[in-house]
Amino acid sequence: MPANGLSTGIDSKLSFVDINGVQRFVIIESVNAKEDATTGKQIGMDGTVRHPKFHEGWSGSFVLQRSDNSMDNYIALQEASYYQGVDQVPMTITQTITEVDGSISQYQYTNVVITLDDSGTWSGTDIVKQSVSFMASRKLELVNNA
Numbered sequence: 001m002p003a004n005g006l007s008t009g010i011d012s013k014l015s016f017v018d019i020n021g022v023q024r025f026v027i028i029e030s031v032n033a034k035e036d037a038t039t040g041k042q043i044g045m046d047g048t049v050r051h052p053k054f055h056e057g058w059s060g061s062f063v064l065q066r067s068d069n070s071m072d073n074y075i076a077l078q079e080a081s082y083y084q085g086v087d088q089v090p091m092t093i094t095q096t097i098t099e100v101d102g103s104i105s106q107y108q109y110t111n112v113v114i115t116l117d118d119s120g121t122w123s124g125t126d127i128v129k130q131s132v133s134f135m136a137s138r139k140l141e142l143v144n145n146a
Contacts, residue, residue, distance in 0.1 A: 002100040005100055006100070007097070007099070007100060009030065011097055011098045011099070012031065012095055012096070012097050012098075013095070013096045013097075014028055014031060014062070014093055014094070014095055014096075015093070015094045015096070016091055016092070016093055017091060017092050017094070018089060018090070018091035018092075019089045023070070023074055023091065024070055025064055025070050025071055025074075025132075026064075026067045026068060026070065027064060027065040027066075027067050028062055028063070028064055028065075029062075029063040029064065029065050029129065030062060030063045031060065031061070031062040031063075031095075032060050032061055032062075033058055033059070033060030033109070033139070034058065034059060034060060035055070035058055035139075036055075036056040036057045036058060036059050037053055037054060037055050037056055038053075038054050038056060039051045039052065039053050039054070040052045040054070057135060057136055057137050057138070058109055058135070058136040058137075058138070058139050059133070059134065059135045059136070060133070060134055060136075061117070061131060061132060061133040061134065062131075062132050062134075063129055063130070063131055063132075064129065064130040064132065065127050065128070065129055066120050066127075066128040066129065066130050071116060071130055071132065072116075072119065074114075075116045088113075090110075090111045090112050090113055091112045091113075091114070092108055092109060092110055092111075092112060093108070093109040093112050093134065093136070094106060094107070094108045094109075094142070095107045095108075095109075096143075104143055105141075105143065106141075106142040106143035107139055107140065107141055107142060108139070108140045108142050109134070109136035109138070109139055110136060110137050110138045110139075110140060111136060111137035111138065112134050112135070112136045112137075113134065113135055114132050114133070114134045115132065115133050115134070116130065116131075116132055117131040117132060117133050118130060118131040
């Protein structure tokens with residue numbers, strides 16, 4: 001829900017799908033993504049400086065509050081497939097955002113691979129948090145009914 005006309009984290013939901021169907025990573029605490037791009041500098045004979053932008057995919061990360069073994073199992077299955085010589089197919093991540101005005105925006109990251117960067121620290125009564133990074137080929141707009 002928005003706060004004073006601004007988006008908050010609970011306005012966004014993520015879903016993960018691969019060849020085996022929907023992957024349920026239950027409690028996502030935070031997510032970030034960034035465009036991976038490089039720009040060049042070209043000067044034409046007309047003296048105009050131009051900056052071509054080369055799109056090189058997307059990358060990001062998310063933090064899970066560990067409520068089950070879904071991420072551990074997913075990564076173990078990916079690792080087992082690799083060592084068995086089985087093709088590791090990528091996934092898609094779909095982000096659904098409820099905008100401040102109540103409309104829905106939806107984006108899909110394609111050709112995604114994820115890496116479990118930190119499986120979590122187990123300490124006393126602290127919540128175990130897992131850090132996951134991802135790389136994607138594209139970010140596509142699916143829905144924007146603003």
